[in-house]
Amino acid sequence: METVLDQKLVSSWFDVHQSVPETYVFPPEKRPGKLNVPLCKSIPVVDLASYDHRDTIQQIFKASQDYGFFQVINHGVPQKVIDETMRVFKEFHAMPSKDKAREGSKDPSRNCKLYTSSENYANEEVHFWRDALTHPCHTSEKYLQYWPNKPSQYREVVKGYLEEVKNLGCVILELLAEGLGLSSEFFNGRLSDNPMLLSNHYPPCPDPSLTLGLTKHRDPSLITILLQDIEGLQVFKDGNWIGVEPFSTAFVVNVGYVLQIISNSKFKGAEHRVVTNSRAARTTIAYLIYPSNESLIEPAKALCNRNPPLYRSLNFKEFLKIFKSKAANAEAVLQNISLSGS
Numbered sequence: 001m002e003t004v005l006d007q008k009l010v011s012s013w014f015d016v017h018q019s020v021p022e023t024y025v026f027p028p029e030k031r032p033g034k035l036n037v038p039l040c041k042s043i044p045v046v047d048l049a050s051y052d053h054r055d056t057i058q059q060i061f062k063a064s065q066d067y068g069f070f071q072v073i074n075h076g077v078p079q080k081v082i083d084e085t086m087r088v089f090k091e092f093h094a095m096p097s098k099d100k101a102r103e104g105s106k107d108p109s110r111n112c113k114l115y116t117s118s119e120n121y122a123n124e125e126v127h128f129w130r131d132a133l134t135h136p137c138h139t140s141e142k143y144l145q146y147w148p149n150k151p152s153q154y155r156e157v158v159k160g161y162l163e164e165v166k167n168l169g170c171v172i173l174e175l176l177a178e179g180l181g182l183s184s185e186f187f188n189g190r191l192s193d194n195p196m197l198l199s200n201h202y203p204p205c206p207d208p209s210l211t212l213g214l215t216k217h218r219d220p221s222l223i224t225i226l227l228q229d230i231e232g233l234q235v236f237k238d239g240n241w242i243g244v245e246p247f248s249t250a251f252v253v254n255v256g257y258v259l260q261i262i263s264n265s266k267f268k269g270a271e272h273r274v275v276t277n278s279r280a281a282r283t284t285i286a287y288l289i290y291p292s293n294e295s296l297i298e299p300a301k302a303l304c305n306r307n308p309p310l311y312r313s314l315n316f317k318e319f320l321k322i323f324k325s326k327a328a329n330a331e332a333v334l335q336n337i338s339l340s341g342s
């Protein structure tokens with residue numbers, strides 16, 4: 001008989017096991033290796049309140065080229081909103097599993113859902129050490145009716161948070177557009193109007209050397225704006241893993257595949273993963289900026305004057321289909337949409 005979701009959640013059983021269950025143990029070649037990688041002091045922390053607009057654009061441009069990652073501070077999102085939102089998600093993930101499963105399975109079309117490991121749990125060889133809650137950010141009743149309403153403050157707090165992060169997203173996309181030499185409104189509208197929220201929860205793990213919270217991947221987004229409480233996020237840079245330092249006042253921003261395509265590879269979708277730890281649960285809140293399904297994804301014309309376009313045009317729905325069929329293999333995703341065939 002199929003096990004029901006509430007029993008599968010890592011948060012429902014992690015504390016009754018002394019060791020890692022076999023279905024969570026990665027084969028030696030896929031294990032995380034060195035866990036205590038250096039926290040990277042060189043991933044730029046960009047001050048968005050700086051008066052030097054050109055310098056801010058330059059910092060973000062360079063970070064998006066070099067790392068596909070940067071952090072932002074003085075971003076305008078009130079600290080109270082950040083702290084309350086983190087608290088509400090921690091409360092959500094700490095609720096009894098049955099309540100969580102109920103709150104996360106109201107939507108028959110499964111836009112709003114709670115799941116564990118990955119959306120492909122049934123077909124995975126090894127599971128990831130995480131639970132995840134996701135839903136669209138739009139607050140029309142069509143979606144809102146399926147958002148959790150436990151903890152009781154969930155909707156109010158998350159709605160307030162998303163309004164703030166939406167504004168921040170616009171600011172960052174404008175800076176990225178200007179850096180690329182595009183009009184500052186380039187990403188407004190359909191290229192960015194389908195944001196999703198994703199809260200990841202990684203309970204403590206008895207042996208982090210055997211497990212992964214998330215394997216190496218790139219996000220299928222334009223950009224992702226992440227709030228993290230403690231360390232665990234790592235970026236793959238020049239053949240090494242480096243840690244992204246957690247700051248309670250900062251958001252981590254990373255470039256996704258869609259921005260890599262539109263920027264004609266000026267920016268690289270950053271490869272990243274999540275490792276587990278044995279000391280404390282880790283909670284993150286990702287705001288993934290996606291285009292609408294019918295939106296056309298292609299290298300911006302203005303970036304293809306001197307350089308030929310590297311990727312073919314396709315709509316976002318088509319891109320997602322390719323991404324989902326080849327998710328574990330970044331090269332295969334890019335090869336499928338690459339014009340050079342290389």
Ligand SMILES: O=C(O)CCC(=O)C(=O)O
Nearest residue numbers: 200219228233274284286
């Ligand atoms: O939880 C994190 O630190 C990162 C999560 C992530 O990479 C993702 O959800 O795509």
Ligand SMILES: [Fe+2]
Nearest residue numbers: 217218219272
């Ligand atoms: Fe990611």
